[in-house]
Amino acid sequence: MTNYFHSVTLEEDKCRGCTNCIKHCPTEAIRVRNGKATIIKERCIDCGECIRVCPYHAKKAVTDPISELSKYPVKVALPAPSLYGQFGQDISRERILKGLLELGFDWVFEVAKAAEIVSDATRRIIGAGNVKKPVISSACPAVVRLVQVRFPNLINNLLKIESPMEVAARIAKQTITERENIPAEEIGIFFISPCAAKVTSVKAPYEKKESFVNGVLSMKDIHIKLLEKIKSIPWDFDGDLVSSGAYGVGWAGSGGECSALETPRTLAVHGIHNVINIFEEIVEDRLKNVDFVEALSCTEGCLGGPLTVVNPFVASTNLKWQVNRAKERDFSGENTAADYQDLLWTKDMEYKPILKLDDNMMKAMIKMQKLEEINDGLPGLDCGACGSPSCRALAEDIVRGLAFETDCIFKLREKVSDLADHMKAFEHIYRQKTED
């Protein structure tokens, strides 16, 4: 596996080289060069903003095809809690889970259950003290990558517990191998994902060597097929499939992870640009009286993931129904993490200083000096026509040797008009000479 696997990719044929994606990318990871967008792999955090804003659908998230299921004799579905928000109030969680079984899965394990376990572990960790506050949730992989590339000072604030998806995958694999005596390699664990970042976190994990998840399916890919199955399941079906209470289900939306912690000293922020603002406040010690920060890259949290089907705000209302119904049964007695040690990350996270201009600080300073000089000469319109997201970013690209000043159309116009003046002057001299 390469260092920079990414789920978010570009379909070149569809790209028209417009400026929508470059302007929205939170890490300035996209440039338009030679009429096509290119993603700077080291910078991309797989947040999926570009997928959302591309009017030509040229950006996409690579997920596994459903045909991948046939590779495994035993197939397990791990539905993300956000799946529950994709259906109206008339469709119960029992029916959704049963629908997954009818789609061809042999088992379903709710990631919501694992979320309750993670919340219990979080409560214990914060309660035990000796953690750097505010603790920042690591549930959203795009946010974790953002910290890794842009907020090195916050790496130690990250909650170094496996994500609910990983915890669910591990429990599923252990339970089935033990209970059914099936070898682990025959079990295919499939996460049903609302986003691209989860795909990347499975194919190239940052918290450990290898993920327990075998494949990631897009919620978009299964939604219609699943709905069809659900329609033929009686509305009051109860197959004892649910294993999570209201807290786990609530994790899908913004504020869900916070409310599971049962303390007011929490803050929930969603939308990647809002997350950046809050992180800046934390770095500058401006955020007071908060022990825990839930930061989710998408608007409305995972319900707004780029691979979801329903409008995030509608999904949020849908989820409220599911959360209310989930209150009828309490699983807090079994979804605990008394011994959370085995849920901790087994790999250290290193800061990836992708923004620095040079490995040598002195050289970086000289480049910065040049950058400022170039930037002062640019029009400051941030039009994006050069293919860089802002004038400053173009100045940076020039200093790095990746672009030219004449990529700026205003600079080019200046040059052309200078050239025209020169030509006129030459013509004048030439005429004078011929007249002599």
Next chain:
Amino acid sequence: MSSIIKKEYDIPANDFSLAGEASSNVRKLLTQLGVYPTVIKRTSIAMYEAELNVVIHGNGGKARVEIFEDKIEILVYDEGPGIEDIELAMKEGYSTAPDFIREMGFGAGMGLSNIKKNSDRFVLESEPNKGTRVYITIYLY
């Protein structure tokens, strides 16, 4: 020795939402230079606190940032009311911020001591009615 990079920022009066803009810009600059994360953190905390003081007490002012081969020098100054008793002002918990500002979570009297704590050299010059100048030096290594 002259500085390699020189920047100047305006600090607006009374607008909390804009306090922190200069320190945030400086943080980005230092990140691009590859300065150690801990140094960046100290610089941005010290600078933010100084900026905030200018917003709350100083009626707006300016920040001048110079980066040298081995250090960062920051001057944050205003032409506001000045400080009557510098020694008292330096005390943790001492604050002249009005109640409405404290209610917003600012003005806890920790600003100046926080700047001192995070900088390698810290000089405060002030006289009543003549404004305040805060000099901060932070070494890069």
